[in-house]
Every structure is written in structure tokens, then in C-alpha cells.
Amino acid sequence: ILNVEQSPQSLHVQEGDSTNFTCSFPSSNFYALHWYRWETAKSPEALFVMTLNGDEKKKGRISATLNTKEGYSYLYIKGSQPEDSATYLCAPNTDKLIFGTGTRLQVFP
Amino acid sequence: NAGVTQTPKFQVLKTGQSMTLQCAQDMNHEYMSWYRQDPGMGLRLIHYSVGAGITDQGEVPNGYNVSRSTTEDFPLRLLSAAPSQTSVYFCASMHFGTYNSPLHFGNGTRLTVT
Numbered sequence: 001i002l003n004v005e006q007s008p009q010s011l012h013v014q015e016g017d018s019t020n021f022t023c024s025f026p027s028s029n030f031y032a033l034h035w036y037r038w039e040t041a042k043s044p045e046a047l048f049v050m051t052l053n054g055d056e057k058k059k060g061r062i063s064a065t066l067n068t069k070e071g072y073s074y075l076y077i078k079g080s081q082p083e084d085s086a087t088y089l090c091a092p093n094t095d096k097l098i099f100g101t102g103t104r105l106q107v108f109p
Numbered sequence: 110n111a112g113v114t115q116t117p118k119f120q121v122l123k124t125g126q127s128m129t130l131q132c133a134q135d136m137n138h139e140y141m142s143w144y145r146q147d148p149g150m151g152l153r154l155i156h157y158s159v160g161a162g163i164t165d166q167g168e169v170p171n172g173y174n175v176s177r178s179t180t181e182d183f184p185l186r187l188l189s190a191a192p193s194q195t196s197v198y199f200c201a202s203m204h205f206g207t208y209n210s211p212l213h214f215g216n217g218t219r220l221t222v223t
Contacts, residue, residue: 031208043199044152046211089151093208095159096167097142097201101151 006100023090027071115215132200140205
């Protein structure tokens with residue numbers, strides 16, 4: 001079974017701080033890397049799907065990069081807001097999607 | 110489009126009972142999957158399917174069966190419920206083969222086994 005690691009496990013930041021998380025995965029049999037945002041008591045929602053080495057994606061204050069050769073992806077949040085509080089999940093697509101355990105972000109006003 | 114529809118939303122079972130969690134999607138997605146939410150473990154893959162007639166095991170398949178007789182439906186069967194199967198279950202689907210397609214999740218089924 002694929003070993004997908006996310007770090008840190010949890011993060012507490014002040015409103016306005018910028019932050020970043022890491023997702024590492026085995027680089028073999030890789031098709032794409034997915035990032036999802038998961039709020040408590042809701043369903044996960046897709047942020048990004050990246051397929052190419054060196055890919056960079058951006059949605060508002062959130063961006064992500066991908067390095068398929070070394071098997072990692074970074075998610076960045078610029079100027080965190082309380083509404084960014086959620087668990088952020090990554091999953092490589094290797095014909096199935098196995099999720100990491102996530103990074104739980106809490107942003108305090 | 111309704112997207113991914115899961116029923117029921119809530120269910121309470123006694124140990125040893127069986128039941129089927131339903132999942133349907135109207136987006137003509139080839140790929141469908143079932144996850145369970147476990148504290149500290151995130152989402153764990155139970156079973157998945159890349160098309161009608163094709164199913165495969167995920168990370169935690171024991172105690173669960175699936176079938177995929179149509180593109181739209183992917184039911185999850187609990188054969189003999191155990192307290193360890195108390196969890197929130199999510200069904201998710203996506204286009205398969207176009208690797209930039211994201212997963213679309215249902216609203217979840219909260220299952221309690223007593």
C-alpha cells in the first residue's frame with residue numbers, strides 16, 4: 001500500500017501569517033497529485049490536481065507546487081484567514097487515490 | 110446534476126447485522142470509490158472501481174463487499190457489522206483516464222454499530 005506522508009500533522013497560526021505544508025509520496029506509477037480542503041462535518045473539496053513535474057497551481061491565496069522526481073508537493077497559504085481553518089489532504093493518483101493523514105490548520109483571529 | 114448521492118445519511122446497526130450503503134453519481138464517471146473517516150487516520154480507501162464490472166480492494170477492505178453493475182451505482186455492503194466499523198463513510202467519483210480530474214465526494218453516511 002502506498003505510503004503518503006503529510007507534515008506537519010497540525011498547525012496553529014495567527015490571522016495574516018503565511019504557512020506551508022508538505023506532502024511526500026513514492027514517485028513510481030504516478031499520474032497526478034491531488035490536494036483537498038476538508039472542513040469539519042463537511043465533505044472534502046478539491047483544491048488542485050497537478051500532473052506535471054514543476055507544475056504550479058494557484059487559487060486566490062492558496063498555491064501548490066509539484067516535484068514528481070523527488071516525490072513531494074508543497075501547499076502554501078498566504079495571509080491565512082480564520083476561514084482557512086480546515087484539514088488539508090493530499091493524494092497521489094496511482095490508478096487509485098490513497099490519502100495522507102492530512103495537516104490540520106487552525107487560524108486564530 | 111445531483112453529483113454524488115449517498116443514502117442513508119445516518120444509520121444505527123447492532124453487531125452482526127448487515128446493510129448496504131448506497132452511492133449513485135450522474136456525471137458518467139468511470140472511477141468510483143469508498144472511504145471511511147477514522148480519527149487521526151484521515152480518509153482510508155475501502156474499495157474502488159475503474160468501470161462497470163471491475164472492482165478492487167483498497168487499504169481496509171475486510172468486512173466490506175462492493176459490486177459495480179452499472180456506471181452510476183457503487184453500493185457498499187457490510188456483511189456482519191462490528192463496532193470497529195463505526196465511522197463516517199464517503200463515496201467519491203471522478204473521470205478516469207483524464208488524470209487532471211478531481212474526486213467529487215458525496216455528503217457522507219454516519220454509521221454507528223452498537
